[in-house]
Amino acid sequence: MKNIRNFCIIAHIDHGKSTLADRLLEYTQTVDQRKMQAQVLDSMDLERERGITIKSHAIQMKYNYKGETYILNLIDTPGHVDFSYEVSRSIAACEGALLVVDAAQGIEAQTISNLYLAIEHDLEIIPVINKIDLPAANPEVVGDEIIDLIGCKREDIILASAKEGIGIEEILQAVVERIPAPEGDPNAPLQALIFDSVFNPYRGVEVIFRVYNGRIRKGDKVKFWATGREYEVEEVGILRLDKEPRDYIDTGDVGYLVSGIKQAKEVKVGDTITTVSKPCDAPIKGFKEVKPMVFAGIYPVENSEFEDLREAMEKLQLNDAALVWEPETSAALGFGFRCGFLGMLHMEIVQERLEREFDMTVITTVPSVKYHAYTTGGKMIEVSAPSEMPDPAMLDHIEEPFVKVQIITKAEFVGNIMTLCLERRGVLKQQNYLTTDRVELVFEMPLAEIIFDFFDKLKTISRGYASLDYEFLGYRESKLVKLDILLNGERVDALSAIVHRDKAYDWGKRLCEKLKELLPRQQFEIAIQAAIGTKVIARETVKALRKNVLAKCYGGDITRKRKLLEKQKKGKKRMRQIGKVEVPQEAFMAVLKLDQ
Amino acid sequence: MAGIYIHIPYCKQACYYCDFHFSTSQRTLPAMIDAICQELNLQKDYLPGKPSLQSIYFGGGTPSLLSPLHLERILNTIYKLHHVETDAEVTLEANPDDLSLEKLQSFYQLGINRLSIGIQSFQDDVLRQLHRAHSAKQAIEAVRQAQAVGFRHISIDLIYGIPGVSHNRWLKDIEQALALQVGHISAYCLTIEEKTVFGRWYQKGKLTPTDDAVAAAQMALLIERLEAAGFVHYEISNFALPGQFARHNSSYWKQLPYLGVGPAAHSYDGHSRQANIANNALYIKSIAAGKVPAQGEVLSPQDHANELLLTGLRTIWGCSLSRIRQYLTPRQWDGLQQEIARYVAEGYLQLENDTLRLTKKGKFIADSILEALFVVD
Numbered sequence: 011m012k013n014i015r016n017f018c019i020i021a022h023i024d025h026g027k028s029t030l031a032d033r034l035l036e037y038t039q040t041v042d043q044r045k046m047q048a049q050v051l052d053s054m055d056l057e058r059e060r061g062i063t064i065k066s067h068a069i070q071m072k073y074n075y076k077g078e079t080y081i082l083n084l085i086d087t088p089g090h091v092d093f094s095y096e097v098s099r100s101i102a103a104c105e106g107a108l109l110v111v112d113a114a115q116g117i118e119a120q121t122i123s124n125l126y127l128a129i130e131h132d133l134e135i136i137p138v139i140n141k142i143d144l145p146a147a148n149p150e151v152v153g154d155e156i157i158d159l160i161g162c163k164r165e166d167i168i169l170a171s172a173k174e175g176i177g178i179e180e181i182l183q184a185v186v187e188r189i190p191a192p193e194g195d196p197n198a199p200l201q202a203l204i205f206d207s208v209f210n211p212y213r214g215v216e217v218i219f220r221v222y223n224g225r226i227r228k229g230d231k232v233k234f235w236a237t238g239r240e241y242e243v244e245e246v247g248i249l250r251l252d253k254e255p256r257d258y259i260d261t262g263d264v265g266y267l268v269s270g271i272k273q274a275k276e277v278k279v280g281d282t283i284t285t286v287s288k289p290c291d292a293p294i295k296g297f298k299e300v301k302p303m304v305f306a307g308i309y310p311v312e313n314s315e316f317e318d319l320r321e322a323m324e325k326l327q328l329n330d331a332a333l334v335w336e337p338e339t340s341a342a343l344g345f346g347f348r349c350g351f352l353g354m355l356h357m358e359i360v361q362e363r364l365e366r367e368f369d370m371t372v373i374t375t376v377p378s379v380k381y382h383a384y385t386t387g388g389k390m391i392e393v394s395a396p397s398e399m400p401d402p403a404m405l406d407h408i409e410e411p412f413v414k415v416q417i418i419t420k421a422e423f424v425g426n427i428m429t430l431c432l433e434r435r436g437v438l439k440q441q442n443y444l445t446t447d448r449v450e451l452v453f454e455m456p457l458a459e460i461i462f463d464f465f466d467k468l469k470t471i472s473r474g475y476a477s478l479d480y481e482f483l484g485y486r487e488s489k490l491v492k493l494d495i496l497l498n499g500e501r502v503d504a505l506s507a508i509v510h511r512d513k514a515y516d517w518g519k520r521l522c523e524k525l526k527e528l529l530p531r532q533q534f535e536i537a538i539q540a541a542i543g544t545k546v547i548a549r550e551t552v553k554a555l556r557k558n559v560l561a562k563c564y565g566g567d568i569t570r571k572r573k574l575l576e577k578q579k580k581g582k583k584r585m586r587q588i589g590k591v592e593v594p595q596e597a598f599m600a601v602l603k604l605d606q
Numbered sequence: 607m608a609g610i611y612i613h614i615p616y617c618k619q620a621c622y623y624c625d626f627h628f629s630t631s632q633r634t635l636p637a638m639i640d641a642i643c644q645e646l647n648l649q650k651d652y653l654p655g656k657p658s659l660q661s662i663y664f665g666g667g668t669p670s671l672l673s674p675l676h677l678e679r680i681l682n683t684i685y686k687l688h689h690v691e692t693d694a695e696v697t698l699e700a701n702p703d704d705l706s707l708e709k710l711q712s713f714y715q716l717g718i719n720r721l722s723i724g725i726q727s728f729q730d731d732v733l734r735q736l737h738r739a740h741s742a743k744q745a746i747e748a749v750r751q752a753q754a755v756g757f758r759h760i761s762i763d764l765i766y767g768i769p770g771v772s773h774n775r776w777l778k779d780i781e782q783a784l785a786l787q788v789g790h791i792s793a794y795c796l797t798i799e800e801k802t803v804f805g806r807w808y809q810k811g812k813l814t815p816t817d818d819a820v821a822a823a824q825m826a827l828l829i830e831r832l833e834a835a836g837f838v839h840y841e842i843s844n845f846a847l848p849g850q851f852a853r854h855n856s857s858y859w860k861q862l863p864y865l866g867v868g869p870a871a872h873s874y875d876g877h878s879r880q881a882n883i884a885n886n887a888l889y890i891k892s893i894a895a896g897k898v899p900a901q902g903e904v905l906s907p908q909d910h911a912n913e914l915l916l917t918g919l920r921t922i923w924g925c926s927l928s929r930i931r932q933y934l935t936p937r938q939w940d941g942l943q944q945e946i947a948r949y950v951a952e953g954y955l956q957l958e959n960d961t962l963r964l965t966k967k968g969k970f971i972a973d974s975i976l977e978a979l980f981v982v983d
Contacts, residue, residue: 533952533971557822559972561794561843563920564858565611565872569879569903572912575977582977 011262012191013078016220017136018085018100020125021110022118026140030110030172030181031069031084037178038071038082041251068206068218068264070248075186082185083220083249083264085205087124093352094123094479095298099205099280101127102296103220103264106134106189108181109156113139113147113169117155122418123477125159134189135160136168138181143171158445192262200224200232201290202283207274208266209329215271218249219283220264222294226283227258232269235282235293241269274331300332302350303411304357304461305394307338307375307504308364309346311584311595315370316345322368323347326360333360340397342504342588343373348395351377354461371584373595375504379458382409382485396506399492402543408508409485411457414439417468418450419476426471427451434459435510454483458508493518495525496539496546500589504598518548524600529593531555536591608653609661609854610684612642613868614669615886618703621726622737623765625799627870627884628667634886638868639676641893643683645867648898650687652865654875658689661854662696668724670700674712681716695720695759695853702748703740710755720759720852721752722792727764728782732771737803749786759850761790766828767821768796769814776824780831789850793828794843795821822970829966842920842969859917878904907933911942912980919972924963938981945978 021027035041067086072079087100101107107128111117128135137156139149153167168184170177206218219226226232230243245268247255259265271277279300282293310319320337327333334350351357357377364370381393384406393399393408415436419427421443428438431453440452460480468476491514495505505525509517518540525538529552536552560571584595616635617628662684664677677698684690697720698713705723713721725745727733733742740748745762752760762783766776783791798804798815807813829839837845841859844852857864866873870884880902883889892899905913911933918925927946931939946962949955954968954975964972 533974553819555818555971555974557795557818557825557970558974559795559842559970561797563842563917564855565864565866565874566870566881568858568913568917569872569881572909572916572980575916575973575980576912576982579977579980579982583982 011194011196011260013080014083014192014262015080015106015185015189016083016085016104016192016262016264017106017108017185017189018087018104018128018133019108019110020087020121020128021108021140022112022115022121025110025112025115025118025121026172027086027110030108030138030140030170031086033172033175033178034071034082034084034182035069035251037175037182038073040069040071068249070250070264073182073186075183080186081263082182085264093356094127095300096206096279097124098127098131098296099203101131101133102280102294103203103205104128104131104133105192106136106185108185109135109137109160110140111137111152111156113141113149113152114144116148116152117159118474121477122159123416123479129160135162136181136184136188137162137166138168138170138177140170140172142169142176143174194221194223194261196223196225196261198223199288199290200226200230200283200285201294202226203294204234204277204279204281204283206279207277207331209274210268211328213268213270215274215277215329216253216266216268217271217277217283218264218266219259221259221261223261223290224285225258225260226265226267226285228255231286232267232283233286233289234277235284236278236297236299237276237281239276240286241271243267244269272328274327274329277331279331300352302332302334303353303379303457304351304377305380306349306351306357306377307340307343307346307395308335308349308361309340309343309373309375309504309586311371311373311586313344318368319347319364319370319372322364322370323349325368326363330360332356338395340375340504342502343375343586346373350394354465371595373504373584373586373598375598376507377461378508379411379456379461381411381490381508384408393508396492396494396508397503399508402492407487408490410488410490412454412483412486413457413460413480414483415453415455415460415478415480416450417453417476417478418444418448419472421447421449423472423476424449424451427468427476430464430467430471431455434464456486456488456510457482491542493521494541495521496537496541497529497588497591497593498537499539500591502588502593505600514542515547518542521600522548522550525597526550526552528597528600529591532590532592534590607660607857607862608657609663609857609862609864610646610659610688611663611665611854611864611866611871612669612680613866613871613882614638614664614666614672615869616671617666617668618671618701618739619737620803622735622803623796623799625802625805626667629886632671634890635676637890638886639672639679641890642680642868644893645898646680646683646687648893648896649865649867649873652873652875653863656689657863658691659684660691660694661857662690662694663854664698664718666699668701668704669698670704670709670713674709674716677713677718678716697722697759697761697852697854699724700748701738701740702745705748705752707751707755710752710757714755714757719757720761721757722761722763722790722852723748723752725749725762725764725783727768727771728779729771729775732768732775735768735770736765746782746786749788753787759790760788761792761846761852762786762788764791764793765796766793766824767816769816773820773824773827777827777831780828784831784835790844790846790852791832791837792844795825825970829969838922839969840922842972856921859921860923861914861917873900873902878902908938908981908983911938915979916976919962919964919976922963924958924961926960927957927962928960934981942979942981949975949978 019027069084071082073082085100087097139152168177168180201223202219202221204219208216228246233240245255246259247253248265280297284290310316332352335347338348383391383393385404386406436453436455442450489511490508491511493507493509495502522538522540535554538550539546540548585592615628616632696718698718699722701724728742730742798808832845863876869886869889872881880900883899911930914925914930956963956965
């Protein structure tokens with residue numbers, strides 16, 4: 011155990027986390043150059059393309075230092091606020107962290123909340139200034155920032171360039187020398203933390219864990235604390251580039267187990283593994299049931315593809331434990347699914363994976379949070395889609411989820427951020443100066459106001475220098491109304507939204523204007539109306555198309571025109587016919603783009 | 607049954623709306639004539655089955671810029687390589703400012719028997735707005751002189767839907783065209799193309815395109831006036847007195863094979879389409895090296911079906927559904943029939959036995975209808 015080091019890397023997007031990880035793997039000969047594919051750790055195509063890590067990963071390296079062999083477990087962490095709980099669990103599995111900062115950019119806000127999370131868990135922080143080979147590198151100033159932030163000594167900071175292979179050896183030495191070896195009692199009952207799971211279509215779910223106490227052996231009967239389920243361990247092993255089976259995994263080490271678990275949702279990140287025969291006294295602290303925060307309908311473009319979509323959703327759920335869904339019906343869109351997501355990024359990922367991995371073209375409806383609607387009879391109804399809202403006559407009041415929002419930013423952006431949060435019905439609760447330049451703002455806000463584009467807005471107005479974290483507070487009463495959209499007099503349930511009463515008029519007006527831009531002109535006039543109940547509050551008209559015919563069609567025009575019309579027709583395939591009106595996919599997401 | 611198109615890629619100046627391939631520098635012209643003759647040789651077997659030629663068409667650019675000697679060389683090359691029918695249509699596109707009496711006489715003597723004159727408007731301020739090189743007076747004189755020389759087939763081009771041009775002024779243009787007693791009128795609604803001066807102005811917000819309701823009204827006016835004067839509306843943008851239909855252009859719409867020679871020219875052999883490179887210098891260089899710089903594609907059954915719809919529906923001949931059906935799977939055919947039924951019911955299409963045509967109302971939104979009918983995966 012004294013030769014084990016568990017650590018993660020904390021870095022802003024683009025600051026070179028993946029390149030550094032690749033370099034460490036190369037240096038320790040975990041991966042040979044031949045097999046090296048940039049960003050080995052990001053295994054999903056989507057991750058490699060977007061340059062972000064969606065799921066956690068872990069990999070074990072062997073490193074010889076001063077005549078001894080050390081086992082280094084690098085635990086990669088997801089990099090988005092939607093997955094902050096997963097980050098906290100990965101951090102809980104480590105004793106140390108590399109804080110990687112770009113030598114030209116300096117510390118970015120996204121790094122800070124993860125850094126604090128690591129400090130909270132008593133992790134040893136090894137600061138690394140990366141990309142020192144860049145012409146714009148300024149390690150002096152960036153070094154000052156790091157010293158301000160974590161109070162380390164200047165000589166503790168390692169200067170590196172993952173791209174050029176500078177400083178890699180030093181980093182490995184620091185991991186061994188500075189990060190403490192794990193502690194724990196090898197003779198105590200098994201207590202291991204699940205911090206990730208990977209779906210394998212042939213072997214079922216592979217559970218990735220860190221052993222706190224005791225030892226996990228092949229053939230053990232184990233129990234997952236939170237779910238109460240019991241399994242026999244068919245295989246345990248360590249995570250090299252490929253999985254390598256072992257007879258057991260000991261205290262302090264990281265490994266995987268396979269036991270024929272068929273569905274990802276049986277494995278909950280943060281859960282504790284123990285043995286059935288000799289269970290530990292208590293679970294590892296910090297477990298939370300991950301609950302979806304954002305709900306939206308997902309519909310096939312063609313009604314006939316409903317069964318294909320169901321099959322795709324089932325397969326997707328096998329390796330996405332956070333995704334929940336149930337069938338629903340929309341008058342406008344037919345049969346589809348009401349889905350729950352961790353946040354907006356998670357929703358985008360699901361949509362994109364459906365398109366890429368299953369070749370499904372889908373329509374996603376306006377995202378919503380879960381409301382509590384109380385009827386005059388005192389009954390509470392959970393509402394996660396506007397169509398579930400009871401009739402206004404039956405409605406007593408509505409409650410919506412509130413969150414505590416923590417924003418860390420530079421002093422110069424406080425004014426802009428205040429304005430944004432107040433617009434979003436936020437109430438300022440605290441304002442703390444962490445340093446002379448760094449401010450922490452705490453607001454209480456309705457969750458609905460932050461799930462759409464809040465984070466993007468925040469990043470824009472703070473030029474990227476703001477980090478966001480939020481936690482659930484509870485349900486509070488709000489004056490909310492259901493806003494309907496009518497196309498040529500027909501109510502389109504998939505375009506309805508639940509909004510605050512004071513914002514309904516503005517919202518309705520802007521939504522009508524946006525839809526006017528998005529609806530293609532057709533052979534007849536289209537009336538777009540926004541209404542609360544029976545009262546119309548806004549109206550726009552899409553004029554009828556009077557003339558649409560190409561003037562010239564000679565030799566060279568024929569191919570060009572044919573291709574253009576074919577392309578347009580393919581685009582129309584993504585449209586839904588509502589009454590006689592053709593509505594493009596984007597229109598259902600128009601609500602999200604009201605400010606653009 | 608086949609035709610040859612020759613592209614002459616030079617113009618005196620650039621009209622603000624035109625996105626055809628041309629150069630305003632005539633430096634490469636002599637080499638271009640050599641290259642065109644050379645390409646005619648290289649492509650002598652392109653048309654399947656060595657058909658006799660029914661039409662020869664000089665387009666551009668501005669073919670009337672050519673000297674009679676150059677034209678003669680090209681024509682002689684064609685006559686040497688192909689059998690040209692005695693009554694073949696030989697068309698030359700011309701701008702009024704090139705048509706001096708001597709030139710007209712030379713063209714006539716060379717066997718050019720049809721002129722397509724780019725007039726566009728009979729109003730000087732509009733001509734300036736379009737950046738044309740001639741005046742209204744020159745246009746009228748050119749037509750009269752061509753008639754005097756003996757040309758019996760004259761077509762003129764007009765443009766409507768120009769921003770700021772009222773219905774009344776458009777009507778005046780139509781009346782003036784009729785007064786000239788030409789047998790063929792091509793009238794195009796102004797399209798703002800991306801890579802033109804108008805396109806740039808539009809992007810910068812300096813040019814507001816004509817509202818489609820206004821353009822539709824001008825198109826309706828055009829059809830009404832020309833039909834009243836005895837013209838047949840035989841293609842979306844083409845009107846002719848009986849016996850004056852453009853034979854070469856009609857071959858495009860009837861899916862007949864044609865060979866296009868010169869930079870940016872397109873060819874069709876019944877199975878595949880190809881286009882020459884749209885660059886004068888590269889074209890000349892490649893031809894000199896003995897290679898036709900063309901890129902092409904073989905039409906899939908689905909492409910054939912869509913092209914039959916696209917070209918056929920624009921004309922009074924319509925398209926034959928049984929011919930289209932050959933190219934489709936049963937499922938695609940069912941889908942097409944459903945769409946046809948819908949547009950027939952709404953009065954945009956009419957079906958007469960096997961022939962599908964646009965109705966008067968349908969002509970105005972032909973592209974929307976085509977898009978709906980098109981077969982895509």
